[in-house]
Amino acid sequence: QEARPAFDAGKLMEDLEQVTTEATLLCEILDAATQSGGGGEESVKMSQELARNCNIYQPRIVTLMEQVQDDDLVVKLLSVNEELLRVLDIYKSRNRPPAHPVQTGSYTPPTDFSIGAQEAHRLSPPP
DSSP states (O other), rough: OOOOOOHHHHHHHHHHHHHHHHHHHHHHHHHHHOOOOOOOOOHHHHHHHHHHHHHHHHHHHHHHHHHOOHHHHHHHHHHHHHHHHHHHHHHHHHHHOOOOOOOOOSOOOOOOOOHHHHHHHSOOOOO
16 A cells, blocks of 8 residues: 655645635625625626636645545545535536527528638738
């Protein structure tokens, strides 16, 4: 059996607190945006950044759960992982792109996107 790498438990706990703080902040921004009927550009950017970070942290935490031997750390990792999944679920549910409207009628979108020389010339920048 492979030897598992040693972890600095104190540093890992600090990192997990940072992850938890970011997940909590993302949840608060999402709640505030819901209550105010949207969110300003700044809160949208902040929530995107926090969600991106949470998406990066989550698989790393799963990997750590497989590597850490300390039961207390594993419990903390499980807890943080559950919180990340919960917050990311909320973020995804509130940031789904709108569904495409169902097309009615007999219009069929083109499947051949090749263009002739005349059309290509119109798309080219002027000399």
